[in-house]
Amino acid sequence: KNQVEQSPQSLIILEGKNCTLQCNYTVSPFSNLRWYKQDTGRGPVSLTIMTFSENTKSNGRYTATLDADTKQSSLHITASQLSDSASYICVVSAVDSSASKIIFGSGTRLSIRP
Amino acid sequence: KAGVTQTPRYLIKTRGQQVTLSCSPISGHRSVSWYQQTPGQGLQFLFEYFSETQRNKGNFPGRFSGRQFSNSRSEMNVSTLELGDSALYLCASRDRDPRSNEQFFGPGTRLTVL
Numbered sequence: 365k366n367q368v369e370q371s372p373q374s375l376i377i378l379e380g381k382n383c384t385l386q387c388n389y390t391v392s393p394f395s396n397l398r399w400y401k402q403d404t405g406r407g408p409v410s411l412t413i414m415t416f417s418e419n420t421k422s423n424g425r426y427t428a429t430l431d432a433d434t435k436q437s438s439l440h441i442t443a444s445q446l447s448d449s450a451s452y453i454c455v456v457s458a459v460d461s462s463a464s465k466i467i468f469g470s471g472t473r474l475s476i477r478p
Numbered sequence: 479k480a481g482v483t484q485t486p487r488y489l490i491k492t493r494g495q496q497v498t499l500s501c502s503p504i505s506g507h508r509s510v511s512w513y514q515q516t517p518g519q520g521l522q523f524l525f526e527y528f529s530e531t532q533r534n535k536g537n538f539p540g541r542f543s544g545r546q547f548s549n550s551r552s553e554m555n556v557s558t559l560e561l562g563d564s565a566l567y568l569c570a571s572r573d574r575d576p577r578s579n580e581q582f583f584g585p586g587t588r589l590t591v592l
Binding site for chain 1: 482519520521523566568570580581583584585586588
């Protein structure tokens with residue numbers, strides 16, 4: 365069964381600290397993995413996308429890693445800012461010759477405290 | 479290019495009523511997906527339309543229906559509203575390649591059922 369599991373469900377850290385969010389997946393055939401940031405009451409916005417052959421990708425203070433062997437990904441946020449308070453959603457895509465399937469994780473709710 | 483737009487942004491209805499939500503995808507995008515998001519549940523897939531045809535359907539009751547027009551705009555209808563239908567309804571569009579999986583989300587419609 366195609367599944368994406370994220371941990372922790374929620375996280376509170378102080379401004380300026382680093383944090384790491386986790387994503388484990390059982391999706392086949394794997395195509396790519398994307399991290400989205402969703403501010404409260406808004407639609408998700410893509411942060412990074414990683415394919416099978418990539419194991420690290422950065423977008424400013426956000427760095428995503430992918431281990432395709434263990435089917436794990438992480439999103440590391442450096443020097444957190446108040447604006448990082450949001451939900452972070454891991455999304456994995458499976459693509460075969462005819463169609464694609466997109467599986468969403470339930471997200472990690474991150475709160476940054478001043 | 480303008481992003482995905484959804485109308486209305488906020489809506490209050492009472493139990494038993496019906497509601498229609500609208501989504502205009504990014505110009506050139508032919509695939510539109512609808513999601514329901516409730517606190518703690520994450521994004522739940524409702525259905526996807528491509529070229530006016532429903533291509534995928536999630537596990538929601540028949541009270542939830544949708545359609546897509548020739549200009550790719552999509553509407554979602556919920557009949558006989560229940561309190562549990564209160565949620566953020568997100569629309570996402572993808573480009574013309576049916577195997578493309580980058581989705582661009584709209585801001586959502588916040589539906590409150592009283």
